[in-house]
Amino acid sequence: xxxxxxxxxxxxxxxxxxxxxxxxxxxxxxxxxxxxxxxxxxxxxxxxxxxxxxxxxxxxxxxxxxxxxxxxxxxxxxxxxxxxxxxxxxxxxxxxxxxxxxxxxxxxxxxxxxxxxxxxxxxxxxxxxxxxxxxxxxxxxxxxxxxxxxxxxxxxxxxxxxxxxxxxxxxxxxxxxxxxxxxxxxxxxxxxxxxxxxxxxxxxxxxxxxxxxxxxxxxxxxxxxxxxxxxxxxxxxxxxxxxxxxxxxxxx
Amino acid sequence: xxxxxxxxxxxxxxxxxxxxxxxxxxxxxxxxxxxxxxxxxxxxxxxxxxxxxxxxxxxxxxxxxxxxxxxxxxxxxxxxxxxxxxxxxxxxxxxxxxxxxxxxxxxxxxxxxxxxxxxxxxxxxxxxxxxxxxxxxxxxxxxxxxxxxxxxxxxxxxxxxxxxxxxxxxxxxxxxxxxxxxxxxxxxxxxxxxxxxxxxxxxxxxxxxxxxxxxxxxxxxxxxxxxxxxxxxxxxxxxxxxxxxxxxxxxxxxxxx
Numbered sequence: 001x002x003x004x005x006x007x008x009x010x011x012x013x014x015x016x017x018x019x020x021x022x023x024x025x026x027x028x029x030x031x032x033x034x035x036x037x038x039x040x041x042x043x044x045x046x047x048x049x050x051x052x053x054x055x056x057x058x059x060x061x062x063x064x065x066x067x068x069x070x071x072x073x074x075x076x077x078x079x080x081x082x083x084x085x086x087x088x089x090x091x092x093x094x095x096x097x098x099x100x101x102x103x104x105x106x107x108x109x110x111x112x113x114x115x116x117x118x119x120x121x122x123x124x125x126x127x128x129x130x131x132x133x134x135x136x137x138x139x140x141x142x143x144x145x146x147x148x149x150x151x152x153x154x155x156x157x158x159x160x161x162x163x164x165x166x167x168x169x170x171x172x173x174x175x176x177x178x179x180x181x182x183x184x185x186x187x188x189x190x191x192x193x194x195x196x197x198x199x200x201x202x203x204x205x206x207x208x209x210x211x212x213x214x215x216x217x218x219x220x221x222x223x224x225x226x227x228x229x230x231x232x233x234x235x236x237x238x239x240x241x242x243x244x245x246x247x248x249x250x251x252x
Numbered sequence: 253x254x255x256x257x258x259x260x261x262x263x264x265x266x267x268x269x270x271x272x273x274x275x276x277x278x279x280x281x282x283x284x285x286x287x288x289x290x291x292x293x294x295x296x297x298x299x300x301x302x303x304x305x306x307x308x309x310x311x312x313x314x315x316x317x318x319x320x321x322x323x324x325x326x327x328x329x330x331x332x333x334x335x336x337x338x339x340x341x342x343x344x345x346x347x348x349x350x351x352x353x354x355x356x357x358x359x360x361x362x363x364x365x366x367x368x369x370x371x372x373x374x375x376x377x378x379x380x381x382x383x384x385x386x387x388x389x390x391x392x393x394x395x396x397x398x399x400x401x402x403x404x405x406x407x408x409x410x411x412x413x414x415x416x417x418x419x420x421x422x423x424x425x426x427x428x429x430x431x432x433x434x435x436x437x438x439x440x441x442x443x444x445x446x447x448x449x450x451x452x453x454x455x456x457x458x459x460x461x462x463x464x465x466x467x468x469x470x471x472x473x474x475x476x477x478x479x480x481x482x483x484x485x486x487x488x489x490x491x492x493x494x495x496x497x498x499x500x501x502x503x504x505x506x507x508x509x
Contacts, residue, residue, distance in 0.1 A: 153341040156308050157355035157402075158330035167358070171345055247386060248345045 035217050043221035050219070053207065054226060060202040061192065064120050065230075068127035068188045076132050077180050080139020081173065090144065097133055105130050106194060113199050123200065127191030135184030142176020174248040182238040189231055204230075255322060256283035257442045258307060258410055263316035265302050275467035276302045279316070282461060282470065286409070289436060289443045291453035293499060294463030295506040300446040303468070304414050307444060308335050320410060330355055334403035338415040340395035342387040342402075348374060349383035352401045359406075366405075373401035376435060393424035400432070404439065413445045417452065425449075426484070429456055433482060450503075454495050455482055462499055465506040472502055 023040040026032045034042075047054060083089045109126050116122035146169065154168045196205025204223055211219030260282040267274045276299040284290050292300050305311050306318050309328040318325045320332050342351045349370045356366035374383055377397040387395055396416060403411055417425040429452060436443060447453050453460045454476055462472040476495060478486055486492055 147341075149337065149339060149341045150343060152310070153335070153337060154354075154358070156310055156328050156330070156335040156337075157358055158328050159358050163358055167354075168343065171343070 035215065038217045038221055042218040043225055046216075046218035047222035047225060050222070054204070054222065057202060057204045057207050058226075060120065061196070061204045061230075064123045064127065064192045064196075064203065065188055067120075068124045068131070068192060069185055071124070071128040072131040072135050072184045072188050073181050075128075076135035076184055077139045077177055080136040080180065081143055083136070084140040084143025085169075090140065094137075094140065097137060100133050101137070106198075109195055109198050112195075118199060118201050123192050123195040123203070126195040127188045130191035130194075131184050131187035134187060135180050138180040138183050139176060142173055142179060145176070146172050171248050174245040175242070178238065178241050178245050182235075182242065185234050185238065186231060189227075189234065193227055256319075257286040257321060258282075258284040258444065259319040260303075260307070261317050261319070263303075263306060263313045263318060265299065265306065265311075266314045277306075277313075278467035278469050280468070280470060284442055284444065286442055287440050289445065289456060289458045291445045291447055291457035291460045292463065293447060293450060293453045293460060293503065294468060295465045295503050296448075298463040298465050298506070299468035300463060301414050303463075304335075304412050304444060304446050307410070308333055308412050330358075330408070331406050332408050333410045333412060334406060334408040336396075336399050336403040336411065336413045336416045338418050340387070340392075340399040342395055342398055344387050347384045347386055348379060348390065348398045348401075351387070351398055352405050355402060355406055369405055370401070373405045374398070376404065376438070377401040378431060391424075392420050393428055396420060396428060397431070400435070404435070404441075409442055411441045411443045413443065415446055415448060418448060425452070432456065437481070450496050450499050451487065453499070454478075454492060455487060460495075460499055462502045464502070471506075472499070474499060 020040055023037070025039075027034050027037050027039045083093055105126075108129065109122070112122045112125050116125050150168050150172060151164050154164050159167065192203070193205040193208075196203035197209045198205075200206040204226055208220050208223035208227075211217075211223065260280050263277060263280045264275065265277040267276060280303065292303060294300050302311075306313050307320070307325065309325045312326065320329060323329075325333075342348075343354065346354065349367060352370035352373050353366040356369060361369075371380075371383060374380060374397075377400050379394060379397050379401065382390065382394065385394075387398070390398065400416070403413075417428055420428065432443075433456060435441075445453075445456060457476055460472075460474040460476060461470060462474065463469065464471045474495060478489075478491060478495075
């Protein structure tokens with residue numbers, strides 16, 4: 001590791017520390033009212049004191065995220081690959097889908113609660129619908145960006161249709177699949193937490209909302225810290241995956 | 253009597269573009285004996301590349317037949333015909349040696365055997381020691397060498413080259429031209445070489461076929477009677493200039509019309 005890289009890491013760490021320190025200090029000196037933002041230590045304290053409650057909300061939350069993740073990423077990538085590999089489908093569907101992204105789907109959530117009830121199904125349904133189209137569009141863009149010359153070359157060397165898919169199309173789409181996973185996963189987490197905040201009987205989002213109604217700011221921020229940890233973990237895992245498939249990128 | 257290795261007989265190629273029919277190639281007749289180095293030149297859009305893709309079996313002619321070694325071409329015949337494109341078109345996730353071995357993998361050749369063959373080809377194209385490099389770790393010229401090695405790995409009788417040096421800089425292009433002639437003299441392939449560069453055509457080939465603008469027809473078939481091995485000094489000779497000028501006259505009048 002060179003000095004510059006080490007320096008970069010140190011300055012990055014210092015940047016994060018500075019943010020955390022600001023969070024701790026500003027409420028303590030009274031610049032920000034504690035009701036708006038409690039000091040970091042109080043939020044963490046609430047997390048430790050009520051750890052049973054927070055831990056108890058995680059199985060529901062993770063379960064909902066996981067199911068929606070499979071629906072969004074599995075379905076979104078599959079549909080995206082299909083739509084992306086057909087020029088007709090791209091021309092027919094893409095303009096509609098691109099505009100659909102602008103629709104604030106959160107307005108649908110009350111309807112979904114009527115359809116699916118207060119339990120997990122309505123969270124899964126909302127998060128899936130919320131994340132599906134952007135994930136799919138990322139997958140479509142990935143397929144459309146594939147270099148058709150690679151398939152043509154394989155064909156010239158005698159590749160069958162199946163060999164073209166197995167040896168060329170699939171490996172070449174790996175980076176865009178991981179990009180879709182990264183975006184889709186992040187949106188699913190948002191979708192589930194938002195849905196839980198708007199109407200639920202369990203889950204991390206539900207806890208955050210409940211503490212907010214009780215004007216218990218440390219309780220709210222303890223929940224926020226947990227949400228940040230979940231998204232951060234997801235980001236770290238997918239970045240690693242992205243680096244692993246970097247060799248499959250085509251910009252050589 | 254030797255029969256031609258590649259025979260193009262009365263080949264026409266028409267495309268439907270927005271309801272209208274465009275004739276890209278019009279009754280082309282061409283016979284290429286075994287071991288000959290043939291360059292195909294012509295104005296932009298004359299169907300040079302289309303002609304090559306017909307011999308590669310990537311498309312079928314609207315009429316006429318293309319024969320390779322007496323057998324009609326109805327699809328890609330990778331064991332008889334090796335293709336080299338303008339871009340190297342290497343699979344970015346495979347090392348140089350795996351890229352060269354790829355056509356053998358498609359035929360389920362055993363791993364040891366195909367890697368050994370690929371290493372021999374990389375050695376032939378001057379890339380010994382670069383076997384495990386990924387494409388993005390190679391220069392443009394080196395990538396095209398890998399592509400040539402891949403075209404040769406099945407030991408095809410015919411090598412088709414579609415403007416293989418067009419995206420390289422002048423110096424790399426000249427070095428690779430000489431390399432190609434060395435490989436050609438070592439392997440005795442029949443080469444069909446499409447190019448925009450008249451210098452390249454006259455310098456490399458035994459024979460230069462000149463196509464007219466759309467629809468592409470053979471307007472001249474120039475035997476290059478410069479001695480082999482070719483050297484850079486020949487490009488300054490009078491004979492070289494005469495040959496180049498004869499081809500240029502066709503291209504010039506076609507580009508004007």
